[in-house]
Amino acid sequence: MRVFCPECGAKSCIQKSNRISSKYTDLYCSCSEPECGHSFVMNLTYSHxxxxxxxxxxxxxxxxxxxxxxxxxxxxxxxxxxx
Ligand SMILES: [Zn+2]
Structure with a gap:
């Protein structure tokens, strides 16, 4: 799964996932662009x-x-x- 930094648009790595329920997971991500260094949380949710x-x-x-x-x-x- 590809995650992009919402600040600079560079590829980001999922460092850790925290499964909250069977249909919801928090993804802890960090931007791979050294000059950015943004770390953030994305949500993965079941749709349909x-x-x-x-x-x-x-x-x-x-x-x-x-x-x-x-x-x-x-x-x-x-x-x-x-x-
Ligand atoms: Zn970034």
Whole structure:
């Protein structure tokens, strides 16, 4: 990931990252331009989903099946066995 100094526009290095939550990280950066020497914090945040996680989808399906009454669960098992 490329970070640029907001003061002089030079490439900057990420020195340290501090993960605040699963969707938010603070990036501690320093400018690579010796005459600038700016050190600063950038924020990395989750924006939105383009394609849903397969893990989330299968977990969702599993939770829904668990919520079914036993007879409907059996019926679903029967239907799935025919796939
Ligand atoms: Zn700079």
């Amino acid at each position: 989903t383009l394609s849903p996680s397969a893990k989330t989808t299968s977990q969702l399906a599993f939770n829904m099946v668990q919520a079914l009454p036993p007879e409907q669960r059996k019926e679903l098992q029967h239907q799935l066995s025919m796939l």
